[in-house]
Structures are given as structure tokens and as C-alpha cells.
Amino acid sequence: MTMQQQSRQRREGGYSLIEILIVLVIISLIAAIAIPIYSSAITKSRRSALVADLRVLHDSMKRYYLDKSRFPLMGGGDPLETMSLPDLAPLSTGGYFSSVDGLNQKLLFDRVLGYTAYNDDGTATEFAAIMRPKKEPAVIVWLLYTDNVGPGGTFRDGIYFFENGVWMSADEAL
Secondary structure (H helix, E strand, O other), X not given: OOHHHHHHHXXXXXXXXXXXXXXXHHXXXXXXXXXXXXXXXXXXXXXXXXXXXXXXXXHHHHHHHHHHOOOOEOOOOOHHHEOOOOOOOOOOOOOOOOXXXXXXXXXXXXXXXXXXXXXXXXXXXXXXXXXXXXXOOOOEEEEEEEEXXXXXXXXXXXXXXXXXXEEEEXXXXX
């Protein structure tokens, strides 16, 4: 058997160990780059969907306020005007917010965890709702309308994320 025939026979037998290792290294490098980018995109997508639902809820709260001159109460008073956390009544029952199921599917325990409507004089002209995203339970999300001054001398009105000890607006969190 000549040298050329031996070389041809060896090539027909498969790949060498070095060739296989080089391919594995290349695949590993691609995966090491792609997986964090993919995870970040998934998180951003989930947050964007949650923020979209919360913006609708925030607008619903403001429409309720325009009609009733106060936000829904939390306990006491007329049961039809008292906020129910699982179904967000009276917003859902009064036609202000119809996306309860879509929102709740994105939240830990499938519901808003806490809500209060308050003001110094008891007229419920401010509100705060707290929730945690289902896929990011370490993150706290606040839906606020308050005239209490926060950092930077501004009042809080909108959606805020609290993550790793830092407050962020919804736009900053995306």
C-alpha cells in the first residue's frame, strides 16, 4: 500500500480527535455568547408585556378617579367600590379594566399582592399597588400615583421596578 492510499484510507475513516475538539470549542464559545443574550431578550420581552398591561391598569385607575373623584378603596365602605385583589373589581366589573386574566398570568401568585388608596385627609386621591413578576420573583413592581416626593424631587406616578436595592422607572427597567 502506498502512502497516498494510506492517507486516503485514514480520511475515509472519520475525523480525528483534534478536529472534534476544535468543533466542540467553537460550539461552546458560540453558546457562551448566545445564551446570555437570549436570556436577556426573554427577560426584556416579559417585562415589556407586563409593563404594557400595567400601563393599561394605570390608565384605568385614572379613569376611575375622573369618574368617582377618588381611587377604589381598600376595605370598608360600599363593597361594589372596594378593590378586590384577585379580580381587580371594581375596575374589572365597572368596565375600566378588562385585561385582568392577562395581567394575573404574569404575576406571582396570579394576582396583585397589595393595594392601598390613601391621602392625608382620607379621600383616596393617591394609590399604590405592589406585585412581583412570576418569572422574576426577586423583583418588586410598584404601580403608583402619589404626591409624595421621591428621589430627585419628583412625585411618583407610573410603574416602578425595585431590583437589587435600586428604584427604576419602567422605561429604565426595560
